[in-house]
Amino acid sequence: MPLDNQPRKRATIHDVAREAGISRGTVSRYFNGDAYVSTASREAIERAIAKVGYVPNTAARNLVRQRTQTVAFIVHEPAALFTEDPNIGGILVGANNELSTRDYQLVCLVIDSERDTHRVEQYLKGGFVDGAIVVSARHGDPVTQVITDSTMPATYIGHPTDLKNVPFIGIDNIAAARTITRVLLDAGHTHIGMLAAGTDRDSGVDRLHGFTQEMGDHLNRALIQHLDTYSYNDGYNGALELLRRAPDVTALFAASDAVAAGAVNAVKRLGLRIPDDLSIVGFDDSVWATRSDPQLTTIHQPSRGMGAVAAQCTIAQIEGTYPHWASSHHLVTDGDAPGIMLDTHLVHRDSVTSPRPH
Amino acid sequence: MPLDNQPRKRATIHDVAREAGISRGTVSRYFNGDAYVSTASREAIERAIAKVGYVPNTAARNLVRQRTQTVAFIVHEPAALFTEDPNIGGILVGANNELSTRDYQLVCLVIDSERDTHRVEQYLKGGFVDGAIVVSARHGDPVTQVITDSTMPATYIGHPTDLKNVPFIGIDNIAAARTITRVLLDAGHTHIGMLAAGTDRDSGVDRLHGFTQEMGDHLNRALIQHLDTYSYNDGYNGALELLRRAPDVTALFAASDAVAAGAVNAVKRLGLRIPDDLSIVGFDDSVWATRSDPQLTTIHQPSRGMGAVAAQCTIAQIEGTYPHWASSHHLVTDGDAPGIMLDTHLVHRDSVTSPRPH
DNA sequence: TTGTACGCGTTATCAC
């Protein structure tokens, strides 16, 4: 049997009208429901539709309506990392749910190369979407430039440090980082190392910031290990490197659970036990936290909630109800960017204990 | 500063033409390159474009060209699972790379509810994409129905058992499952349990099939534990349940690495050591395999490669070069579906040893 | 080399 997946000639509204013996206008009204159409022609139309196998061409509809009922979910990460960052996954799920109930289609665009950047720009400017949700925007990101230039409705996850007056959804990374650092301090640790990652965006910068603030006089900058990404591998290698340089650290604050999970396995490979020989805390409360052994004490971050709120925010802008929507939320203003901060909380598990007496 | 992200009025080709003092036709030709346009008007056009800030409306262009240069990547999974299945991630990355170099835009559509199913159907039928790549299609999936009905160019990852004559990319799950089962058998195990998952699609069915075939006389169906999904959690709970029922198993074949990773942690929680007290093998060679402790002996599956080949296959159909493309590949025919099987291989790591003498 | 005019498949606004 030969394969013939060439797109078949589609029936148009015209065909339906001809088949039903009435005008296109009536058929169109039939589809858009909100208008008058007699039961007689209604039936004729339904028969005709079934006969010619008509399905509306949404692209054409959008052209005239100037609306696509679609929002882009843009993730600008090495794609490999996208697949192992449960945080992004949670945001995606939350956004998709919210958009779905509001009858918007989410299209996920992943940017993994220069070429992708350019094509996605074209896509965005091409009128395929009514708005966007942008996760993990970096400083000076070209796609965000496109978005701001076109004044397309958009919401950012995390606060892009180089953009002013863009709505964003975030958490208070500084406060949360201080909280979890305090856990270590309160347990009696003073030689605390940090595996810092994501410092090309606000989340990473703020977590590092919170750590240094809370450490106060105990801070030893030599114990800060800088990583490229929020990933297991970087956590693994970073922990190895840090412990080589500073074998006397008794606790580690990892910038994310994935990083922490990598550190956990690295430390175990060194023959140390967790938390007895070394305490480790993470950040995110993602699956990495519960699938690590021991399970991680960490900061819970409502990723699905962030996705949902971001979706609401984008839709509000699209539908022109943003001022009203915003007024019913607690907006903070960072610089002049209107943002919504969601709550985080500490989750105690099994990766922290007091340092052993020497 | 008030937020005003209402979409700005876009400049059209008409505006450019007026500004440049020439006709729309010439401007259009300028953009589509392939035609004659004098340097004089070329310069005028470029000035005009810059001045009015024109960007082509791709949606309108598509309407007339009847091409969108876009292919859908459809993943029909509980979205939460999508984010923890590195296999899907790999396929996505591979597909995105290939599409990108061929100048196609990938849009990822995730189906997570009835509502999503319906909307995605509309999206597909609405003319937004030229073709599709479908991962994890289930038996009798409504979206696949839409695709086959419309004869839209498409490629499936894995062989949808209820569809005939659709191109698919896959691996020989039966042979691979036999291979890894043989590893356990050769190590001397006979009481081997299986954590079977994904039996609503061909991959799960075939892995189970391969296991039972290779076990031969040693097969004890009571040692097969059926799981709902290829997930860590199901692996964790399934292992607990199986070991409760049958404490004498000495080895476990998990249908995926995620399942195996869950099983590993469950088994460890029971106080057993791996592989000394229990051997475990996985399937996929995903990040779960190397981040588990001990690292898993497993079957390597080329997920990126599958994504890339699937993209090629879809593009070939779109561009009408499928027959030629297919003839340069080794096609297998399962029933009457033309498929491409990619190679897998065994990866030895640290999760298998011989059973301990009683 | 350039302009004109028509078509892509819908929706929306009119009169009827």
Place this chain on the structure above:
DNA sequence: GTGATAACGCGTACAA
């Protein structure tokens, strides 16, 4: 209630 008809923004013969 219904049927023309003008948009929507662009590509492209065809004529000039």
